[in-house]
Amino acid sequence: MNIAIIGLGLMGASFAKRLSPQKDKIIYGVDQNEQTIQTALDLNIIKEGSTKPSEIVGKCKLVILALYPSMIKPWIEENQQYLESKTILMDISGVKTNIIKPVQSILRDDLELISIHPMCGRESKGIDFAQADIFDNANFIIVPTEKNTQKAIESAKQLGKDLRVKNISKLSCEEHDKMIGFLSQLTHVIAVSLMNTHDNSHLVEYTGDSFRDLTRIATINEDLWSELFLLNKDILLEEIDQFLDSTKHFRDSLEKEDVSEMKRLFIQSTKRRKLFNK
Amino acid sequence: MNIAIIGLGLMGASFAKRLSPQKDKIIYGVDQNEQTIQTALDLNIIKEGSTKPSEIVGKCKLVILALYPSMIKPWIEENQQYLESKTILMDISGVKTNIIKPVQSILRDDLELISIHPMCGRESKGIDFAQADIFDNANFIIVPTEKNTQKAIESAKQLGKDLRVKNISKLSCEEHDKMIGFLSQLTHVIAVSLMNTHDNSHLVEYTGDSFRDLTRIATINEDLWSELFLLNKDILLEEIDQFLDSTKHFRDSLEKEDVSEMKRLFIQSTKRRKLFNK
Numbered sequence A, B: 001m002n003i004a005i006i007g008l009g010l011m012g013a014s015f016a017k018r019l020s021p022q023k024d025k026i027i028y029g030v031d032q033n034e035q036t037i038q039t040a041l042d043l044n045i046i047k048e049g050s051t052k053p054s055e056i057v058g059k060c061k062l063v064i065l066a067l068y069p070s071m072i073k074p075w076i077e078e079n080q081q082y083l084e085s086k087t088i089l090m091d092i093s094g095v096k097t098n099i100i101k102p103v104q105s106i107l108r109d110d111l112e113l114i115s116i117h118p119m120c121g122r123e124s125k126g127i128d129f130a131q132a133d134i135f136d137n138a139n140f141i142i143v144p145t146e147k148n149t150q151k152a153i154e155s156a157k158q159l160g161k162d163l164r165v166k167n168i169s170k171l172s173c174e175e176h177d178k179m180i181g182f183l184s185q186l187t188h189v190i191a192v193s194l195m196n197t198h199d200n201s202h203l204v205e206y207t208g209d210s211f212r213d214l215t216r217i218a219t220i221n222e223d224l225w226s227e228l229f230l231l232n233k234d235i236l237l238e239e240i241d242q243f244l245d246s247t248k249h250f251r252d253s254l255e256k257e258d259v260s261e262m263k264r265l266f267i268q269s270t271k272r273r274k275l276f277n278k
Helices: A010-019 A034-042 A069-082 A097-106 A150-163 A173-195 A201-206 A209-218 A222-231 A233-255 A259-274 B010-019 B034-042 B069-082 B097-106 B150-162 B173-195 B201-206 B209-218 B222-231 B233-255 B259-274
Strands: A002-006 A026-030 A048-050 A062-065 A088-091 A112-119 A139-143 A167-170 B002-006 B026-030 B048-050 B062-065 B088-091 B112-119 B139-143 B167-170
Touching: A002 A010, A010 A026, A010 A034, A010 A150, A034 A048, A069 A097, A069 A222, A088 A097, A088 A150, A097 A112, A097 A173, A112 A150, A112 A173, A139 A150, A139 A173, A139 B201, A150 A167, A167 B201, A173 A209, A173 A222, A173 A233, A173 B173, A173 B201, A173 B209, A173 B233, A173 B259, A201 B139, A201 B167, A201 B173, A209 B173, A209 B209, A209 B259, A222 A233, A222 B259, A233 A259, A233 B173, A233 B233, A259 B173, A259 B209, A259 B222, B002 B010, B010 B026, B010 B034, B034 B048, B069 B097, B069 B222, B088 B097, B088 B150, B097 B112, B097 B173, B112 B150, B112 B173, B139 B150, B139 B173, B150 B167, B173 B209, B173 B222, B173 B233, B222 B233, B233 B259
Parallel strands: A002 A026, A002 A062, A026 A048, A062 A088, A088 A112, A139 A167, B002 B026, B002 B062, B026 B048, B062 B088, B088 B112, B139 B167
Antiparallel strands: A112 A139, B112 B139
């Protein structure tokens, strides 16, 4: 089976690293940067690569789009002419509703886009940080729409197995984006806002693991995450507002010295957090 | 040297575990719970113990108060009569200004309290969770006031060395409480408020390490932390308000789709966070 990976950044190249040793697959790569393609060839994680999709994608029945979210629709508009009929495309973007639906509406009728989200991004970017093992502990979410066939959903599931992810599940676009809005996007907003609260460089030497753990994700790729946030704006604003209300409520309980309410909030958070222990 | 540890909870018993094997020290324990004393004797981490301070503290030149913050002043009022002249007391509480100053003002003139803060608390409580190695990676902060002698400060430093902490430093009460307000207390407020934002039990299976890391400290001892927060109320309210402003500012930038401001905030947080990498 020939697979094309479009975009050999951190994620695309990690796909190539994990899939290329599998004997039933031949991996092809497309990237706008010639040097990146040369690196992928040197690493022996693609068989062939090009900056021109037209030279590659026609021979592949599966095309994985590992592009920035804003690039997916333009890429389809420009390059779907080169795809063989029945080719399956998969995008791996971190937000779904506002990406997949517009793309599916312009896609050729004889092609199919099935959306997946392997939850294993890293804050670093580029092929140099790619690793096959980022999939080992990943949740792999398949996000079908009413346009998808059972066959494409099965292909997505098989890809998850081939990537050897920890867990494969299925969500609707709306469920996915709400889940991501809370678990991932809101937590990034919090970490970023905490680091931006005020200058804190004089506190480095006193810092323990709690602060480091909480702010690790404040190291962030500004181009990718501003796109992801805008694409999920309504849901994220709602999550931020609920979090602000929750924090404000705690603040007011402290101001009023309402110890019984503070304790109730501590007990509730402790109970809820315990469900998340591995 | 005879050392009395008052309160054999998680922290007090960890002190006993680390110090008791050292040949130049004999460790005594006081706890209100007889069973806890028996456990400490069985573990061979104290030589002798009692529920009555009067039976223990008179033979010790160093008394470590590993009590809940609200218990420190009452303990001194009741028991300082049993201390030998020149005894040094050390409290280990997580907030300083509102604890030390009131205690120092009622302390007998021939006694001295020097405050220390080994930053290695855990969320669990009780002697069963005590571990000698919690000090290995700890910052150990000495918090002298104008009432302290150089000799007592040196004793505190020596204790830090004997505990084999990672780093010993010195801060004023005000500096300490501001640092703790930001690095520790605000982060706990955030983690607790995030868990309390809304029910989230249906999201457990999708959760990655980022969310787990950020919310680990939402598992919290409600009695201890409500005391610590109230004792540092003004500073903590100020920190929460600054954090709320910072988050609100990010929220408004997203609402207005002000991408350049969002990117500026991401870049600033990334730059600041990098200083905290170990």
